[in-house]
Amino acid sequence: xxxxxxxxxxxxxxxxxxxxxxxxxxxxxxxxxxxxxxxxxxxxxxxxxxxxxxxxxxxxxxxxxxxxxxxxxxxxxxxxxxxxxxxxxxxxxxxxxxxxxxxxxxxxxxxxxxxxxxxxxxxxxx
Numbered sequence: 001x002x003x004x005x006x007x008x009x010x011x012x013x014x015x016x017x018x019x020x021x022x023x024x025x026x027x028x029x030x031x032x033x034x035x036x037x038x039x040x041x042x043x044x045x046x047x048x049x050x051x052x053x054x055x056x057x058x059x060x061x062x063x064x065x066x067x068x069x070x071x072x073x074x075x076x077x078x079x080x081x082x083x084x085x086x087x088x089x090x091x092x093x094x095x096x097x098x099x100x101x102x103x104x105x106x107x108x109x110x111x112x113x114x115x116x117x118x119x120x121x122x123x124x125x126x
Contacts, residue, residue: 003034009087012059022056 003022007014014022023034026041045051046061 007056007060010060012056014056018056022060025051025055025057 004014004016004019007019020032023032026034026038026045028038028041029035042051042057043061046058051058051061
């Protein structure tokens with residue numbers, strides 16, 4: 001499911017069978033899942049020219065490719081930061097979580113202030 005969502009966000013949606021074939025192409029431990037090592041293997045195989053031109057993995061590697069010799073390191077940094085920002089902005093779920101966290105922080109700060117005010121008032125009666 002994560003691979004499906006990633007491919008959709010990169011603008012190269014795949015069918016269910018296409019995704020299964022992508023996983024099979026790099027699945028070293030035959031668990032029908034992509035581990036981090038297997039994910040990195042996609043890019044190693046792409047650099048070595050071992051991926052089929054029409055495969056989804058080739059598309060994935062090409063979409064996330066950047067030429068550091070022309071862009072420079074700072075160009076690569078801004079490229080990936082822009083990709084991350086685009087993904088984060090498009091995710092409503094993350095925005096909802098952030099809003100909830102801000103609300104909890106606000107409530108905790110208000111609670112802290114009320115307790116401090118109460119203790120101050122309490123100290124006047126001692």
